[in-house]
Amino acid sequence: MAQALGLGVPDADVTRVVAPLVALEPAFRRLAATLDSNEDIAVTFDPAMGETAQ
């Protein structure tokens, strides 16, 4: 499958490679489900949120 998608990962290795993702994904999906539709993407990431003073 990965080869077909052009990812260069040997098919025999796919299960091993994606194992950490499989562990991460459910928790992440639960988080993502808490997003409301007004939450925008951090396109221009600004940790100061407009604050620039020391």
Place this chain on the structure above:
Amino acid sequence: MISGMAQALRAKKVSCRELVDSAIDRAGKLNPELNAFLTMMSDGARRRASELDKEFAKGIDRGPLHGIPIAVKDLIHVRGVRTTAGSPLFNNFVADESADVVLRLEKAGAVIIGKTGLHELAYGITSNNPHFGPVRNPHDRGRIPGGSSGGSGAAVAAGIVPMALGTDTGGSIRIPASFCGCVGLKPTFGLVSKRGVLPLGFSLDHIGPLSATVDDTAITLNAIAPGNPDYRPYAGGDLRGVRVGRPSNFYFDRLQPAVAARVDEALLAAERSGAQVVTLAVPDVEEWNAVARVVLLAEAPAALEAHLHQRDKFGPDVLALLDQGRMLPATMYIQAQRLRSRIVREAQKLWTQVDCLFTPATPTTAPEIGATEIDVGGTSEDVRLATTRLSRGINLLGFPALSLPCGSDPAGLPVGLQIVAPAMAEKKLLNIGCAVERALGIQTA
């Protein structure tokens, strides 16, 4: 340390050339064991030091970095010198232009003596590089220096240079600072130019110094930050009026006992110095870490896409992470960046209660080279995930964070204290760090 060297230069007790010769000689003696440097720039550094001595003789003084020997991590471009990024992909790559940070440091008079070793492509924390060999911790040659800026941490901790530049995508400055016993600053995201530095995570990468003291860090930041800033801490300042937050959740869970003890001692020292220590709950850091992992998994293969077909040129740990990232659905990355907006907004609220957070920089002291698991308070954990657990989320927030030594474990291995401050509050952060150094009795001359 830099200010001591600068005074000695101006008192004519030593010349720029002598300082640089001494650093090169020390690197020559120690590097066969430490593997801290991938490329030495000895001839050019000696020439430059002699030019800077001539400038002094003419009355030209570029400031506290004039004639000071330094090093830079080998994914930061220096014109005419190879930049490998710790990867055979770039074994023969020589940049036509220096990175902005290099130009700024050279303008300030610093002399680069060499390029330091790192975890392959800066994508990992051991600096056990399969292509260039492991960088070794000066405190125990059988242990990792941390990473990915492991060579920079080792070069500073071994006393070769007082400052070496690193980069930090999930803790890669603060982790080697913690394991090697030096000061490491991840500045606010975007404060320091990344032009001319190989990217790993476009929205997580930061450049900053690893140095011997907080004052050295401030001197460096003055040179590499834009404008004409003054980040140097107040001499003799204390912590009166500073509200120090001690997280009641997450950051003090699952630590080696010595790490917990040293960080709590630092909190007591801060209190003695006038700080008000406030125990408070922080937002869900596991959430920060999960989101940061998704962002980096997606951004790293995008940064390296042109090279991904050369699979035999990647080490197994880095290749596995890049492959995982390529299989990550685009929707996960988008959701991660949406979650990030919310997470930053919520984390900002901390600063209404406290001026900074004190946490351990790493849950453990330096692991042994080759270890994949480490005991953390009686539980075995994956070395990479355990080591980044306390630092990674701060990259997602973009807040500045300092790691500074706060003692050692029973084996004599350094313990790092992490101090996190609001965005753009580097001046305050470095003042607090300097006062903590003083309260802990750390020699800063």
